Each structure stands twice: as C-alpha cells, then as structure tokens.
Amino acid sequence: MAKKQTKKTIKKTAKKSTNNHLIFPALLIGALAFFIYSNTLGHQYTLDDFSAIKDNYVTQKGVEGIPTIFKTHYRYGYWNSPGELYRPFTLAMFALEWEISPDSPFIGHLMNVLFYALTGALLFVFLAKLFKGHSLLLPFFAALIYISHPVHVEVVANIKSRDEIIAFLGCLGAVFGLLNYWKNKKSKWLIISLLSYFIAMFSKENAITFLAIFPLIGYFFTKKSLKEILSICAIFLVPVVVYLLVRQGVIGNVLKAKETVALDNVLYATASGIEQFATAILLLGKYLVTLVFPHPLGSDFGYNQIPITGFLDWKVLLSGLVHLGLLGYAIKGLKDKKIESFAILFYLINFSIFSNIFIKIGSSFGDRFLYVASLGFAIGLTYVLMKLFKVNQVGKEQNLAKLFRQNIPFSSIMGVIILLFCAKTMSRNTVWYDSYSLYAADVKNAPNSAKLNYHFALETAKKGDAESNPEKKKEYYTEAKKHLNKALEIFPQYHDAYGRLGLTYYYEKNPNEAMKNYELAVKYKPNNATVYSNMGTLFFEQKNYQKAIESYEKAVNIDPRFVDGWRNLGSINAMSQKFPEAINAFHKALEIEPENAVLNFYLGQSLRDSGNVSEAQPYLEKAYRLDPSLRK
Numbered sequence: 001m002a003k004k005q006t007k008k009t010i011k012k013t014a015k016k017s018t019n020n021h022l023i024f025p026a027l028l029i030g031a032l033a034f035f036i037y038s039n040t041l042g043h044q045y046t047l048d049d050f051s052a053i054k055d056n057y058v059t060q061k062g063v064e065g066i067p068t069i070f071k072t073h074y075r076y077g078y079w080n081s082p083g084e085l086y087r088p089f090t091l092a093m094f095a096l097e098w099e100i101s102p103d104s105p106f107i108g109h110l111m112n113v114l115f116y117a118l119t120g121a122l123l124f125v126f127l128a129k130l131f132k133g134h135s136l137l138l139p140f141f142a143a144l145i146y147i148s149h150p151v152h153v154e155v156v157a158n159i160k161s162r163d164e165i166i167a168f169l170g171c172l173g174a175v176f177g178l179l180n181y182w183k184n185k186k187s188k189w190l191i192i193s194l195l196s197y198f199i200a201m202f203s204k205e206n207a208i209t210f211l212a213i214f215p216l217i218g219y220f221f222t223k224k225s226l227k228e229i230l231s232i233c234a235i236f237l238v239p240v241v242v243y244l245l246v247r248q249g250v251i252g253n254v255l256k257a258k259e260t261v262a263l264d265n266v267l268y269a270t271a272s273g274i275e276q277f278a279t280a281i282l283l284l285g286k287y288l289v290t291l292v293f294p295h296p297l298g299s300d301f302g303y304n305q306i307p308i309t310g311f312l313d314w315k316v317l318l319s320g321l322v323h324l325g326l327l328g329y330a331i332k333g334l335k336d337k338k339i340e341s342f343a344i345l346f347y348l349i350n351f352s353i354f355s356n357i358f359i360k361i362g363s364s365f366g367d368r369f370l371y372v373a374s375l376g377f378a379i380g381l382t383y384v385l386m387k388l389f390k391v392n393q394v395g396k397e398q399n400l401a402k403l404f405r406q407n408i409p410f411s412s413i414m415g416v417i418i419l420l421f422c423a424k425t426m427s428r429n430t431v432w433y434d435s436y437s438l439y440a441a442d443v444k445n446a447p448n449s450a451k452l453n454y455h456f457a458l459e460t461a462k463k464g465d466a467e468s469n470p471e472k473k474k475e476y477y478t479e480a481k482k483h484l485n486k487a488l489e490i491f492p493q494y495h496d497a498y499g500r501l502g503l504t505y506y507y508e509k510n511p512n513e514a515m516k517n518y519e520l521a522v523k524y525k526p527n528n529a530t531v532y533s534n535m536g537t538l539f540f541e542q543k544n545y546q547k548a549i550e551s552y553e554k555a556v557n558i559d560p561r562f563v564d565g566w567r568n569l570g571s572i573n574a575m576s577q578k579f580p581e582a583i584n585a586f587h588k589a590l591e592i593e594p595e596n597a598v599l600n601f602y603l604g605q606s607l608r609d610s611g612n613v614s615e616a617q618p619y620l621e622k623a624y625r626l627d628p629s630l631r632k
Contacts, residue, residue: 021398022128025140030121033147036422037113037429040157044434045105047299048160051078053094053108057561057592062099066092073251080529080559086247089202090163108159115165116156119172120147123375126172129179130221131339134393137403138339138382141414145378148421150294150428154368157432163204164371170200171210171372174236175217182222182232190235197236201243206372208240212349220342263451263491265364266303267356278316279308280356283365285319287351291370291377294421296445297428298452299438301365304490305449323348339383347376385410435459443483450491454500457483461504477504495525503534511538529559533568540572548572556588563589563596570602579610597626 045054058065058077065077069091073083094108101107120143127139155161177193180186200207214236218229262269270276283306290297309316326344333341354361354369363369386393389410397403404411431441439456446452457480464476481504487497502517515538521531536551549572555565570585586603593599601623607616623630 021136021400022125025136025400026121026124029124029140029143029147030117032144032422033120034113034117036148036425037116037156039426040113040429040432041106041109043105043109043157043432045108045159046432046435046438047158049105049108049158051075052091052160053098054103054105056094059091059095059098060102062095062102065095069095071250080561083251085205086243086250087163087202087204089199090166090204093162093166094159105159108162109157112156112159112162112165115162115169116147116152119165119169122169122172122176123147126176127379129176130217134339135386135391135403136398136400137391137407137410138379138386138393140400141418142375142378142382144414144418145381145421146375148418148425149291149374149378150297150421150424151290151367151370151374153297153425153428153432154299154366155371157429158368161368164368167200167204167207168372170196170198170203171207171213172196174200174210175214178214178232179217179221182218182224190232194235194239198239198242201239205243205247206353209350209353209372211236211240213346216342216345216349220337220339262303263494264302264362265356265360266306266308267360267364269303270308275308275310276360277357278311278313279306279364281320281323282306282309282313282316284323284355284357285315286365287370288319288322290367291374294424297367298442298445298449299366300442300449300451300455301446302363302449302451305446305452306365340380343376343380343383345376346379347373350376382414385413389413436463447486448490450487450494450497453483453487453490454494454497457481457487457497458500461500464504465507477508480504493524495521495523495528495531498524499528499531499534502531506534506538511541514538527558529555529562529565532558533562533565536568536572540568545572545576556585560588561592563592563599566592567599567602570606574602574606574609577609579606582606583610595626597623597630600626601630 050056052074053059056075056077058068058072060077061068068076070088074085074087074091075083093111097104097107097111123146124139124143127142128136131138155164173196174193177189177191177196181189181193197207197210200210211233214233215226215229218224218233219226222229267276267279270279286301286306311317327348330341330344330348351369351373352358354366354373356364389407391407391410397406431437435455436459439452439459443449443452443456460476460483461480464473464480467473467476481501484497484501484504487494488501491497498517498521502514502521505511505517506514515535518531518535518538522528522535525531532551532555536548536555539545539548539551549569552565552569552572556562556569559565566585566589570582570589573579573585574582583603583606586599586606589599590596590603600619604616604619604623607613607619
C-alpha cells in the first residue's frame with residue numbers, strides 16, 4: 001500500500017508541475033505590461049473620463065450610486081439627454097473607486113494598468129493552452145506583440161476605457177472555461193465561462209462578437225463535431241439575451257442608434273451609399289496600416305481629416321483587394337485548420353462591429369477599436385515570421401531560454417519589433433497626461449479634424465480663463481480663437497465651437513461678438529443649456545433682467561440638472577427680491593450638489609432675507625462649515 005501511495009503522489013506531483021513552465025513567462029509579460037504603462041500613473045483625467053467619472057454626479061456618490069448605475073444609461077449622471085449606451089459594470093467600478101479615493105485619477109490609472117498587466121499574463125496562459133503542441137515561442141511572442149502594441153495606449157491611458165479591458169478579460173475567461181469544459185465535461189467550467197461572459201457583456205456590448213469566436217475556437221482547436229460545438233456555444237446566447245433585455249428595459253429600443261453627426265463619423269456626411277461604402281473600405285485599410293506601422297497615432301481622425309472618397313481612389317481599391325485576399329486565404333485554410341486562417345478570422349470577426357460596413361457606429365476611426373482584434377494580428381505576425389525563419393512549429397521543448405538559443409534570428413527580430421512597440425507606447429503615453437497635452441499633440445497629426453481643433457481650442461481657452469497675467473491670457477485666447485475658427489471653417493455648423501468662441505469674446509469684454517456667436521450656437525443646436533445660461537449673463541450685465549431670467553429658465557428647462565443655470569436663476573431672482581422663485585431655484589441646485597458651500601450660502605441668505613431666519617440658519621451654518629471664508 002505504501003509503495004502504491006508513493007507512486008500516486010509522484011504521479012500527482014508530476015501532473016501538477018506540467019504547467020509550472022508557464023508561470024515565469026506569464027509573470028514576465030504581466031510585468032512588462034505594467035512597466036510600459038507605469039508612466040501613466042501620474043496622469044490626470046482625459047477625454048471621456050469626465051463624463052464617466054470626474055463630472056458624473058452618480059459616480060461621485062460612490063457605493064450609494066451603484067444601484068442608479070444599473071438602472072440608468074451610461075452617461076445619466078453627466079447629461080440630461082437620452083443615452084444609447086449601457087455599460088454598468090465598469091461604471092460601478094469607478095463609483096467604488098470614488099468611494100475609496102474621491103476624485104483621484106491615480107487610483108483609476110493604477111487599476112487600468114493592473115488589469116492590463118493581468119490581461120497580458122492570462123493571455124499568454126490562454127494562448128499556451130490554445131496552441132498546445134506548438135512551439136512555446138508562438139504564445140510567448142504573440143502575447144508580447146499584443147501587450148506592447150501602441151494602438152492600446154488609448155485604452156489603457158484613458159481610465160474610462162476600462163470597459164474595453166474588462167470586456168476582453170471576461171471574454172478570455174469565457175473561452176478558457178469553455179475549453180476546460182470541453183476537455184473534462186465538468187459543469188463548473190461552463191458556469192465559470194457563462195459568468196465571465198456576463199461580466200464581459202455588461203462591461204461593453206462589443207463582447208457580442210465572441211458569439212462567433214466561441215465556435216471558431218471550437219472548430220480550430222478541438223476535435224468536436226460542428227454540431228457538438230454549436231450546441232454548447234448556443235448557451236452563450238443567454239448572457240447576450242439577458243443583457244439586451246436589461247438594456248431595453250433601461251434605455252428603450254435595443255436597436256436605437258446614437259444621434260450621430262458627421263463630426264463624429266465622417267460616413268454621415270457621404271452623399272450616397274457608394275461613397276459611404278468606399279470611404280468605409282478606405283478606413284479599413286488605414287486600420288491595417290496602423291497595426292503594421294503604428295504612427296502617427298491619434299485620438300481623433302474625424303471630419304475632415306480623412307476625406308470622403310469613391311471607388312476611383314487607388315487606396316480604396318488596394319484596401320478592398322487586401323481585405324478580400326485575407327478573407328479568401330482564411331476561407332481556403334479552413335479545411336486544414338491553418339493558424340493563419342484562425343488569426344485572420346479572429347481579426348475580421350472582432351473588428352466587424354467597428355468597421356462601419358454592417359452598421360454605422362458613433363465614430364469613423366479610433367485606435368481603441370483595434371484593442372481585441374489586434375490579437376489576431378499578433379498571432380498572425382508571430383506565426384508567419386516563425387514560418388519565414390523556419391522555426392520548428394511543433395515540439396515538446398518547454399524551456400524558453402533554450403528555444404531562444406535555438407532560434408536566434410527569429411527571436412532577435414521579434415525582440416526588435418517588441419522593443420520598438422514598447423518605445424512607441426511609452427512615448428505615446430506621455431501625450432495622454434491631460435486633455436491639453438493630448439489635443440496639442442494630436443491636432444498636429446490631424447490638423448483637418450474639426451473636433452481636434454475645437455477641443456484643443458477649448459483646453460487652450462480654459463488655460464486663458466485661469467491665467468492671471470494679461471499678456472499670457474491674451475496669448476491663450478488668440479490661440480484658442482485661431483483653432484475655433486479653423487474648426488468652423490471645416491464644419492460651419494459646429495455649435496459648440498460658436499458657443500466657446502462667444503465665451504472667449506465675453507472674457508475679452510467684447511459682448512457684441514459674444515452674443516453674435518451665442519446666437520449662432522443656438523441656431524445650430526437649439527437645446528444648448530450652457531449657451532442660454534451664458535446669454536443670460538450677458539443680458540444681466542446689460543441690465544436686461546427679464547431677458548436674463550428667460551435665458552436662465554430656458555437653460556434649466558433644457559437641462560434640469562444644470563447647476564450653474566439654477567444658481568444664476570436663483571441669484572437674479574434674489575436680487576429682484578423674488579424670494580420664492582430664488583429659494584426654489586437654489587433648492588433645485590442643491591438636490592444635485594448638496595455639498596456645494598456657495599449654494600447653501602445663497603439659499604440661507606434668500607431664506608433669511610425673505611424673513612425665514614430659523615429656516616435659513618442650518619443652510620448658513622453648513623455653508624460656513626464647508627467654506628469658512630463665506631463668514632466674511
């Protein structure tokens with residue numbers, strides 16, 4: 001009995017150690033991912049971080065806001081308009097992080113980098129399992145190419161894009177569980193797989209593409225029949241259907257598209273279906289070029305940086321031929337289950353939802369759209385180079401150091417590519433420090449993008465607003481106006497640009513030009529609450545109090561959660577001794593920002609001046625507690 005037990009123990013130990021060779025490479029890849037993005041940890045909020053975190057009053061409620069997050073659309077806490085996105089899982093993460101460390105971009109950036117590092121480590125283990133029997137160099141270098149690729153900077157450096165990271169992690173977990181279920185038929189793995197896919201779907205809706213990836217992996221990497229594969233993969237319809245039903249219950253019609261304009265997606269400016277299709281194919285080619293040569297990168301290549309085109313454009317024809325060639329090659333290799341075919345299909349399936357071929361989305365081009373699809377590129381590039389350098393594709397050697405020595409030319413080339421990608425990634429990270437640095441860099445790469453010109457002008461003007469030196473203030477405003485006018489030259493209906501141009505003229509004490517631009521802003525966007533509030537301020541300064549009140553009322557009617565509008569409305573009513581109206585306005589504002597010292601002070605003053613001294617006192621005391629300087 002003792003001898004038998006010893007043999008069993010030895011056998012179990014040997015079995016347990018079979019995956020030990022994966023631990024160190026996985027940790028190495030995870031550590032590299034953390035290292036190349038470590039220079040983002042001191043960064044500020046950028047781009048959509050404001051709508052999801054910094055300026056989102058629901059997120060700022062912390063744990064208390066999480067139930068609301070699951071019952072409302074993605075930007076409910078930021079704007080008072082219908083929303084088309086439902087991504088509660090990552091938004092709940094942001095609320096939890098706010099609870100732990102309020103208004104701290106550091107914790108957001110840290111979590112992004114940690115989750116990305118985890119992605120790198122798990123991706124290698126997943127690929128090693130997928131390509132079992134192949135040289136370990138394939139999963140190792142494919143994972144390194146993926147984790148170092150510069151197109152991922154927008155996802156990792158922008159806190160809000162946690163949704164991409166978590167959705168992909170959830171999909172990886174789902175595939176990993178599915179493979180284990182197919183191997184040992186233990187139902188726990190199927191449950192784990194389903195739970196992982198639930199997390200993915202409730203993080204970002206593009207995880208739906210994995211409905212096609214699950215059977216693709218089953219076909220290429222198992223010996224199951226197509227019937228067996230499809231019968232099991234059909235169970236993943238459950239998370240998708242549940243998500244769509246919940247989404248419909250929260251925001252309405254699941255097919256409702258975002259109200260998109262040409263500024264966001266140039267395809268909305270096309271004159272015909274032919275132009276639209278041709279321009280979409282051109283963009284597909286740009287995505288492929290960016291994967292191979294990721295320079296220059298940009299946060300926006302929108303209208304009109306990439307002009308609308310037709311099928312007489314040689315770039316369109318070349319892009320179309322390349323994509324047809326890739327698809328044809330992939331289909332031809334299906335029967336033999338070629339890895340190149342899998343890599344191509346993985347890329348095309350995952351990218352299909354962003355291609356603007358099947359459905360038009362809210363953007364025409366973005367590096368972030370390559371986040372998951374680029375894994376197909378990483379696998380394909382690694383495998384093709386292995387064939388080119390005649391690396392032994394099949395082998396039981398598990399010592400990476402030995403494999404490197406046996407394949408020095410191949411390993412050296414891969415090392416150079418990865419080093420170049422790392423250098424570009426770390427360099428690109430630096431421009432994501434804040435919105436100003438990002439737009440300052442990107443407007444140089446895309447000078448004909450109306451949105452980039454507008455947003456760079458906006459950030460430049462903000463610096464002018466905060467500047468105390470008159471000469472520097474003037475310099476900032478001059479630069480801002482230059483880019484605002486450039487944005488309007490590119491897109492003459494750009495209402496936001498008119499609104500900010502008007503505000504810049506206001507700060508320059510030019511009320512006539514300010515009002516002229518405000519009027520143009522509301523002409524092209526009649527429901528612009530901020531502009532109406534700014535118009536109210538101009539009317540107030542001109543002592544046209546009735547028009548000022550009408551403008552402020554329009555602002556809060558458009559956006560009932562517009563705090564500045566309620567404060568302005570309350571202030572002018574209080575000044576006109578219309579205390580009931582003033583008190584009502586301040587109460588409305590405090591419902592949104594109960595800890596706002598100035599609002600508590602104004603409400604207290606209005607109550608006191610209306611004769612309600614006892615009711616005023618708690619608000620005044622709270623105001624003094626929040627901001628002692630108000631006692632003066």
